[in-house]
Amino acid sequence: MTGTRTYVDLLLIGAGPVGLYGAYYAGFRGLSVAVMDALPQLGGQVSTLYPQKNIYDIAGFPSVKGQDLVDNLARQAEPFGPDYLLGHEAQSLDREGDALIVTSSEGAVVEARAVIITAGVGAASPRPLPCGEEYLGRGLHYFVPDLEIFTGRDVVIVGGGDSAVDWALAAVDRARSVSLVHRRQAFRAHEHSVAQLRASPCELILDAQVSSLSGVPHVEQVEVTSKGEPDPRTLAAQVVVAALGFKINLGPIASWGLELQDRAIVVDPAMRTNIPDVYAAGDIAVHEGKVKLIAVGFGEVATAVNNAAAVLQPGVGLAPGHSSDAQPPAADAFPNSVLKQATS
Secondary structure, eight states: OTTOEEEEEEEEEOOSHHHHHHHHHHHHTTOOEEEEESSSSTTHHHHHHOTTSEEOOBTTBSSEEHHHHHHHHHHHHGGGOOEEEETOOEEEEEEETTEEEEEETTSOEEEEEEEEEOOTTSEEEEOOOSSOGGGBTTTEESOOSOGGGGTTSEEEEEOSSHHHHHHHHHHHTTSSEEEEEESSSSOOSOHHHHHHHHTSSOEEEESEEEEEEEOSSSOOEEEEEETTOSSOEEEEOSEEEEOOOEEEEOGGGGGSOOOEETTEEEOOTTOBOSSTTEEEOGGGEEOTTOOOOHHHHHHHHHHHHHHHHHHHSTTTOSOOOOGGGOOOOOTTOOTTOSSOOOOO
């Protein structure tokens, strides 16, 4: 991809659920669109952290698995032919005349009339387990892309937040045994989930820490040191999931001159940032009364797209019309496109 140049009306930075919905909405408004993401796959943190976890607060879906939600959003955007640049971290933002120029970590250049930043919480790296890092990929995991890794195995989950409790609950119906090790008595997870965990077969080892991992070549045992116990205890384990939270940063976006508040981008009611033609939506955006939910992000990115469309298509207006009155166009048909896609 080095040296390629893509011309679009709208660039979305972030291919999570909010960015994917933005790709659909931009196509619906007749805009050509590209989507850039540092991760190598669609779905952002949903696909990376909890693809098999059920999500219960998406309108119209009593329950939907994270990966199913991502797949459906990608299918929703597909008729409009978005150009995906995956594995490309947005590095720099410049302006040339009326165009915004975003260059990626891989040297790809996107020229767009407007940019919407939908990068979630920014770049997230897992907090490492203090011991046993050499077993990463050999039984130690920070993410669980497939619940089948639990099946028939002894599983140890480390942590006390929502992810740790969710993985433990997902494992109890599949694993031979499940233990959760947490350094405190109190959990940070949702109370309902904690109640389910306490009622489950999962063994809770609280006020304790993992002191070592052992096994050749894969993890076979976990040593746990508990407060008030003179000797450590040893647990059988072929799978260890360390869910200790994440270190968050905005990466290169933080140097673009955007107005920031607690690592989030300040926006107005139209989702505009302080930089002309640059918008933000989803968890990365902040405004008075902000609630960080996927559902809120969907509304924010629709607001951003429609406000951008009204600027890019003079005379068309802000109102998008009713989707039930429209038919999706062919992937190469963008009658209202300001710029045509091209590469050189």
